[in-house]
Amino acid sequence: MAEPEASLIDRIASYDSVAIVGLAKNAGKTECLNYILRGLHDRGLTPAVTSIGVDGEQTDAVSHTRKPEITLFEETVFVTSESFYRSRGVTSKVLGIGTRATALGRLVTARVRTHGKVILAGPPDTASLRRLISDLGAYSPDVTLVDGALSRMSSASPAVTDALVLATGAAIAPSIPEITRRTAFVCEVMRLPALPPEMARRLEDVERGVVAVDAHGGIHDLGLSSAIALGSAAADIPTDTALLYVAGAVTDRLLATLRQLPQTDGMALAMRDFSCMFASREAFTAFTSKGGAVFVARPCRVLAICVNPTSPAGYRVDSRRLCDSIKEKTGIDTIDVRLNRNLP
Amino acid sequence: MTFTRLTASIPGLRHIADSLEIMSAPGRAHLNALEMTADTGVIAERLDKAGKAVVAVSDPAAARPLARLLHVLMCVNDISGTLRRLAAGQVTDDTELFELKTFALQCGDISRYCAEMDLDAVAIPDMTATVAILDPDGARIPHFFIYDSYDPRLAPLRRRINACDAGSEEGAALFAEATAVEDEVRCALAARLRPLARVAIEALAAVGELDFLIAHAKLAVAQxxxxxxxxxxxxxxxxxxxxxxxxxxxxxxxxxxxxxxxxxxxxxxxxxxxxxxxxxxxxxxxxxxxxxxxxxxxxxxxxxxxxxxxxxxxxxxxxxxxxxxxxxxxxxxxxxxxxxxxxxxxxxxxxxxxxxxxxxxxxxxxxxxxxxxxxxxxxxxxxxxxxxxxxxxxxxxxxxxxxxxxxxxxxxxxxxxxxxxxxxxxxxxxxxxxREALRIAAMLGIDPTLIDSAARFLTLQQSQL
Known part of the structure; x- marks a missing residue:
């Protein structure tokens, strides 16, 4: 049991940046992050930690008060807002202060001197987050961890971080089969096959709308401002289209439109990365079961799944069975960090 | 009247403001507060400074220190709020002290690069006393916390915290104890820094003026x-x-x-x-x-x-x-x-x-x-x-x-x-x-019917006069 833990921490440390994202509030993201931070510390590794924005659902928007809950160890570099910095439970050295103000003040970068708890904060948008991760490189962390906020899967997009750890659990559904189904669907989307690199590179410049790729690799702009307009322009999709690349969001409506088009039989669909997928599991399954293949330009690595078997509603599912069920369905290492933490 | 107010009434002044590549918030503040004056002595004094900056930025030998100076200026933050709080005897927190220390170090760099450029238009007040207080270990690196060397109780306390289990009650108690010592240190620091606040305020203004003068000189040369x-x-x-x-x-x-x-x-x-x-x-x-x-x-x-x-x-x-x-x-x-x-x-x-x-x-x-x-x-x-x-x-x-x-x-x-x-x-x-309106109108390609008609009206008017 201790072995997968060791390999998970080592695998995390082998990437430059890893996002930790929760499938729902109370899915156990914070525990998962704390588990990883402790694991890194135990191996003598020094991470940098930040977050995408401030997880609003965990913060009192009026008083901005919140209990610090991320435990940081010596030498860890962390980023938070000025106001959260004041309520830190660590002794730390200020290394830099950003110029852009967030709702909670500017961002402070500091290095921990005595361990303790902090509240993390970070840039509110993915472009700034990407820049911050790159800037944190100046402090030579072994890995930069991003506390990805619920509802902002984009923080875990391969455009921002190199890999991710998914937190799931009883908070998202009341039964093991349903938790497994929902988690497996997210994993399936996250692990959609990648387009050939050459094709992905050519499609990277498409910023909006939908383009059709024919069997010979020729790219045809359908002249749509967004994928929403596809419904009315469906007749314009060339019959020799092998792949439709959607630059924006893939929605239920888009999938339903494609499903009902006669010429889309055997046509593949591609998007930038998993964070562009906004369609429901039902719509996605309906599309793929009709033979539609889905690809991403930038694949994503899911390093592990952390589960919290306890729901905030009070019920609890069997941790071991849940881990086994998810692992079996997804093939991804699945751990209950609470059980693992107590191992010698 | 200040520059900011003048931009509302003088056409083209906003364009000048936008063309100035001012690097820092204090530089922008200097420009905005610049007063138009009828005092020829004051104007001559300002033009002398502007002239020195023009000479300095035009010197090819100064290109290297100038590039470095501009980079430092770009990193200067507006810490006037912190300085006002210090001057008023308030206790500042670590982020504020970090910014003050960073600024004090920047002042040293700015003075050095100005000297390398032979630019003496603005004298940057000496901030070494502030650096000495905020850099007790003499590391000369822009980071800050309540260093162990500020109080002999800190180092042992911090060692004990790190020896405790994270999240333990004992650790929390030690952290509270260390925080109390840190707060004492912050109060003592505020008391030591208070007499230096005036110099820092002057230094911030001087850096702003220098930033502005260099931006102005670059504009003057370019245009x-x-x-x-x-x-x-x-x-x-x-x-x-x-x-x-x-x-x-x-x-x-x-x-x-x-x-x-x-x-x-x-x-x-x-x-x-x-x-x-x-x-x-x-x-x-x-x-x-x-x-x-x-x-x-x-x-x-x-x-x-x-x-x-x-x-x-x-x-x-x-x-x-x-x-x-x-x-x-x-x-x-x-x-x-x-x-x-x-x-x-x-x-x-x-x-x-x-x-x-x-x-x-x-x-x-x-x-x-x-x-x-x-x-x-x-x-x-x-x-x-x-x-x-x-x-x-x-x-x-x-x-x-x-x-x-x-x-x-x-x-x-x-x-x-x-x-x-x-x-x-x-x-x-x-x-x-x-009388060239009709000629210009014709050149603009206005319909000849209109122009001819206008010409007839003109003849009629003149004959009536």
Whole structure:
């Protein structure tokens, strides 16, 4: 049991940046992050930690008060807002202060001197987050961890971080089969096959709308401002289209439109990365079961799944069975960090 | 009046502000607070500093320290809030002390690079006393926390915290104890730093001024601005005066701005000339150059001799606003009236009035223009009026040379007009305004039916007179 833990921490440390994202509030993201931070510390590794924005659902928007809950160890570099910095439970050295103000003040970068708890904060948008991760490189962390906020899967997009750890659990559904189904669907989307690199590179410049790729690799702009307009322009999709690349969001409506088009039989669909997928599991399954293949330009690595078997509603599912069920369905290492933490 | 307030009334001043590559918030604050003055001594002092910066940025040998200096300036934050709190005896937190330390270190770098550039326009106050307090270990690195060396109790406490299990009660108690010691240290630091706050406030202002001066010098070199001679009396004279904003627009269209020579003095100077002859641009540029000179900045000309005034008033007559309920005529009259009252009080103004009375019927309009020239002519101000009206008598008349007679045949499109227009000014003895409106209209490609009809009306009017 201790072995997968060791390999998970080592695998995390082998990437430059890893996002930790929760499938729902109370899915156990914070525990998962704390588990990883402790694991890194135990191996003598020094991470940098930040977050995408401030997880609003965990913060009192009026008083901005919140209990610090991320435990940081010596030498860890962390980023938070000025106001959260004041309520830190660590002794730390200020290394830099950003110029852009967030709702909670500017961002402070500091290095921990005595361990303790902090509240993390970070840039509110993915472009700034990407820049911050790159800037944190100046402090030579072994890995930069991003506390990805619920509802902002984009923080875990391969455009921002190199890999991710998914937190799931009883908070998202009341039964093991349903938790497994929902988690497996997210994993399936996250692990959609990648387009050939050459094709992905050519499609990277498409910023909006939908383009059709024919069997010979020729790219045809359908002249749509967004994928929403596809419904009315469906007749314009060339019959020799092998792949439709959607630059924006893939929605239920888009999938339903494609499903009902006669010429889309055997046509593949591609998007930038998993964070562009906004369609429901039902719509996605309906599309793929009709033979539609889905690809991403930038694949994503899911390093592990952390589960919290306890729901905030009070019920609890069997941790071991849940881990086994998810692992079996997804093939991804699945751990209950609470059980693992107590191992010698 | 401050630079910020002047931008509301002086056309083109906002463009200058936007063209200045100021790096820091204190630099921007210096510009915004810059006061226009009629004190020739103050202006000369500012121009001396500006001149030193121009020499420094023009020196190829200074390019390297200049690049480094600009980089440091770019990293300077506005810490005036922290400094005010320190000066008031308040205790500052770690992020504030970090910023103060960073700034104090930056001041040292800035002084060094200035010395390397031989730039002594602004003396940066010595902040080493502040550095010494906030850098007890002498690391000279911009980071800060309550260092162990501030209090002998800190190091052992912190060792014990780290030896405890994270999240343990014992650790929490030790952390609270350490926090209490840190708070004592912060209070002591605030007390030691308080007497230095004044120097830091001066240093922040000095850095802002330096940032501004370098941005100004770079602009002056890039745009070919000149240092004006400042005088208490006599005519204001410009050689090769140009409007930076209009020139920039023309350059984007691959065309040149034709600089003009102009001198204005006490009394009223009337400028006439063809439509599209640049009269309004001349007025705006004279207003801009006067303002820049009295802010202590370089002016857009190859040579300039500027007589100080107490205020610059620009009446453009295009302030029509549906929101204030004023017609363009009402707005123009109110603006001229305000300038007249100000000038009548004995203050010496530069008043620039663009085509007064053009927005009402021509007979009354001409009468109003005549009255304005007469009223302002009796005052100690410098007044420049542009007009299309004939028969107006002023102490001085200038006329835009305009299109030569030879030009007619070569006009192919609207774009050709500026190419064939001579924007320079000449002394004009005749009181009659040039009549080129129909020619210009024809060149603009206006329907000949309209032009011919207008010509017949003109003949009819003249025969009736």
């Amino acid at each position: 070919g601005l000149c240092r004006p001679c400042i005088a208490d009396e006599g005519d204001t004279r410009y050689t090769a005066l140009f409007n930076p904003q209009v020139r920039e627009v023309l350059r984007r269209r691959k065309r040149d701005f034709q600089p003009i020579d102009i001198s204005v003095g006490e009394g009223v100077c009337v400028i006439t000339g063809a439509n599209m002859g640049g009269k309004s641009v001349i007025l705006k540029t004279v207003a801009l150059a006067q303002t820049l000179a009295q802010l202590g900045l370089y002016v857009p000309a190859s040579r300039a001799s500027v007589t100080v005034v107490e205020e610059v008033r620009v009446c453009l007559g295009d302030d029509q606003s549906e929101l204030t309920g004023l017609s363009s005529f009402a707005a123009e009259m109110l603006s001229i009236d305000s300038a007249l009252k100000e000038a009548s009080s004995g203050r010496r103004l530069l008043v620039l009035i663009d085509e007064p009375g053009r927005t009402t019927n021509p007979e009354e309009g001409r009468a109003i223009a005549g009255a304005i020239i007469s009223c302002f002519g009796a005052l100690p101000s410098i007044t420049v009026v542009t007009t299309h009206y004939s028969g107006l008598h002023a102490s001085r008349r200038l006329r835009v040379r305009g299109l030569s007679n030879a030009a007619d045949g070569s006009i192919g499109s609207i774009a050709d007009i500026p190419l064939l227009m001579d924007y320079s000014l000449e002394e004009d003895s005749a009181a009659a305004a040039p």
